[in-house]
Amino acid sequence: MMNIADDAINIINGKTRLTVSGDLTIARDKAGLANALALYKALGAIVDSLQNNASLPEKLADEPPKPTGSADNPFI
Template structure:
């Protein structure tokens, strides 16, 4: 897990996906530049890893898989 600007933006590396979540404002100051550079470094690393994957599929199935069957609603 990588956090940018404290925990404003979180980047988590899962088995099949990288998840980027949060809200990052990039100000026109030194702190904003540092945040932008950290984000750029993280995204560049993701792109590099994907480009080096020899058997990259066209698309992974959606996660989680669609539920099968029916379940009674426990709240009614």
């Protein structure tokens, strides 16, 4: 897990997927530049890792699998 700007952006590395979540405002100041560079570095590392994976599949299966069938809505 990686955090940018005191948890404004969280990057969680799972087994088959990476999740990026949060809300980051990048100001036109040195602190904003530091936040932008941290995000740029993290995303660059993600792209490099994906590009250098020779066994990268075309698309992963949905996780969890899409539901089949239907169920009654217990709230109505």
